[in-house]
Amino acid sequence: MELKILYGLIFTIILSGCDYYDERLQVENKSPNEVAVEIFLDSVPTLSELNKTEYYIQNSIEPDESKRLMEMGSTRGWSFRIKKSNNDRLNLFVFQVDSLKIYGVDSLISMGVYDKYILSEMYLNEENWIVVIE
Numbered sequence: 001m002e003l004k005i006l007y008g009l010i011f012t013i014i015l016s017g018c019d020y021y022d023e024r025l026q027v028e029n030k031s032p033n034e035v036a037v038e039i040f041l042d043s044v045p046t047l048s049e050l051n052k053t054e055y056y057i058q059n060s061i062e063p064d065e066s067k068r069l070m071e072m073g074s075t076r077g078w079s080f081r082i083k084k085s086n087n088d089r090l091n092l093f094v095f096q097v098d099s100l101k102i103y104g105v106d107s108l109i110s111m112g113v114y115d116k117y118i119l120s121e122m123y124l125n126e127e128n129w130i131v132v133i134e
Contacts, residue, residue, distance in 0.1 A: 021070050022077030024129040027092070028066040031133050034097040036060045038105075039069070042086045043118055045093050045109045053104045060097045061133075078129070082121050090124060092117040094133055 029035050036056035040046060061067045071077030082090050094115040095108055108114055117131055124131075 020074050020077075021072050022075055022079075023068045023070045025069045025071070025078050025090075025124070026066055026130045027061060027069060028130060028132045029061040029063055032063055034060050034062050035133055036095045036097055036100060037069070037133075038093050038095070039081065040091045040093060041081075041084060043089070043091050043116070045114065047106050047109055053100055056095060056100055056105055057097055078124075079121060087118070088120070090117075090119045090121070092119065092131060
């Protein structure tokens with residue numbers, strides 16, 4: 001009986017460590033400014049319910065740095081996210097951190113102060129899932 005419990009515990013521990021995620025998407029910041037990025041399901045960004053300005057600032061990308069973005073759920077998570085989008089594209093929006101600090105993310109979205117990259121999965125595959133911000 002104790003052996004069954006031990007095996008059950010080991011099996012549970014092994015399964016709980018099997019989170020799948022996709023970190024193929026890499027954003028390279030070649031601009032002179034610190035930036036923050038967000039992915040939306042539409043080509044028009046929606047206002048944040050939580051106004052996550054601090055989150056964007058903490059997860060920003062400095063000039064000449066890159067960051068891998070992760071999508072949970074599968075090793076093909078980004079492909080599934082693209083399929084769920086309204087336009088079958090990856091809708092990546094770029095915010096200047098200096099502007100985020102002054103106005104907040106919701107104000108920048110309302111004013112249209114952002115750059116957007118609308119990318120097909122075919123394009124992303126050709127570019128090895130690297131998006132260069134310039």
